[in-house]
Amino acid sequence: MEEKNKTIKKGDLYLIGGLLLISIAVWLGVRLYSNITTKDGAVAVVYINSEKVAEYSLGKNASYTFESYNGGSNVLVIEDGYVYVSDASCPDRICVHHRKINKNGQSIVCLPNRFVVKIENGKEAELDGVTK
Amino acid sequence: MKTKRIAFLGLFTALAFVFSYIEFLIPINLGVPGVKLGLANLAVIVALYLIGPVDAFALSMVRILLVSLTFGNFSAFMYSLAGGILSFLVMFFAKKLKFFSETGVSVLGGVFHNVGQIIVAMIIVETESLLYYLPVLALSGVVSGVIIGLLAALVIKRLKQIF
Numbered sequence: 001m002e003e004k005n006k007t008i009k010k011g012d013l014y015l016i017g018g019l020l021l022i023s024i025a026v027w028l029g030v031r032l033y034s035n036i037t038t039k040d041g042a043v044a045v046v047y048i049n050s051e052k053v054a055e056y057s058l059g060k061n062a063s064y065t066f067e068s069y070n071g072g073s074n075v076l077v078i079e080d081g082y083v084y085v086s087d088a089s090c091p092d093r094i095c096v097h098h099r100k101i102n103k104n105g106q107s108i109v110c111l112p113n114r115f116v117v118k119i120e121n122g123k124e125a126e127l128d129g130v131t132k
Numbered sequence: 133m134k135t136k137r138i139a140f141l142g143l144f145t146a147l148a149f150v151f152s153y154i155e156f157l158i159p160i161n162l163g164v165p166g167v168k169l170g171l172a173n174l175a176v177i178v179a180l181y182l183i184g185p186v187d188a189f190a191l192s193m194v195r196i197l198l199v200s201l202t203f204g205n206f207s208a209f210m211y212s213l214a215g216g217i218l219s220f221l222v223m224f225f226a227k228k229l230k231f232f233s234e235t236g237v238s239v240l241g242g243v244f245h246n247v248g249q250i251i252v253a254m255i256i257v258e259t260e261s262l263l264y265y266l267p268v269l270a271l272s273g274v275v276s277g278v279i280i281g282l283l284a285a286l287v288i289k290r291l292k293q294i295f
Contacts, residue, residue: 011232016235026267109259112207114257
């Protein structure tokens with residue numbers, strides 16, 4: 001009876017604790033995985049509406065403007081080995097506020113413009129081609 | 133009882149709408165998209181406990197429609213709808229279990245709201261890289277879920293006497 005009127009039940013604590021543990025563990029795991037698997041030749045790959053449109057080395061500082069889905073635009077900047085979006089036509093501008101990325105598997109996604117920039121290990125694929 | 137229900141629903145739909153507007157005014161920017169306090173869920177949970185699942189679901193859907201028409205666009209509507217429906221279903225079953233209080237129900241609602249949105253976004257943009265956001269969004273769902281759940285419990289305790 002007493003359990004019924006409590007503001008927090010035992011089940012809540014198990015749930016909160018469990019979810020916190022799992023998400024922190026997965027988050028750290030993902031970070032670790034990204035760090036370990038990032039190769040020197042990592043590249044920034046741009047997809048618009050699920051189609052690969054460009055690939056850039058992270059070694060060279062540059063800025064590119066993309067015509068995205070539905071007439072939108074996104075400005076991609078590569079600076080000191082990091083990638084970020086400096087400007088975009090989308091209303092929420094979540095991609096512009098997104099932190100810089102430089103590790104394998106990390107990405108910045110602009111949902112309204114269906115614009116995705118993703119860090120991939122481009123060199124690795126090339127090496128595979130050579131060894132074959 | 134009928135008049136009370138209509139008045140309550142009208143009041144809480146308006147409240148949920150205002151909560152969404154407040155969140156729209158003060159965006160939380162942690163460098164990851166989708167992190168929100170989920171204030172509007174407060175109204176949905178209170179309705180779920182005080183007037184029942186059908187009305188609470190209607191309230192949630194009307195709120196999403198109103199907010200999307202006012203501030204958003206069609207894609208924002210799709211994400212909200214997916215998040216809203218999944219989150220509601222999970223909260224509905226979590227409440228039935230009697231294993232959780234309002235806080236646990238709210239935490240599950242917060243987490244699954246984000247899960248629903250990510251699933252739709254992954255389908256639309258066809259990129260699995262959005263999964264990387266899941267642990268961060270789950271974390272933010274837990275934190276906001278606890279806050280909203282505790283608030284909801286306080287409100288429900290006080291409003292129960294009227295019903």
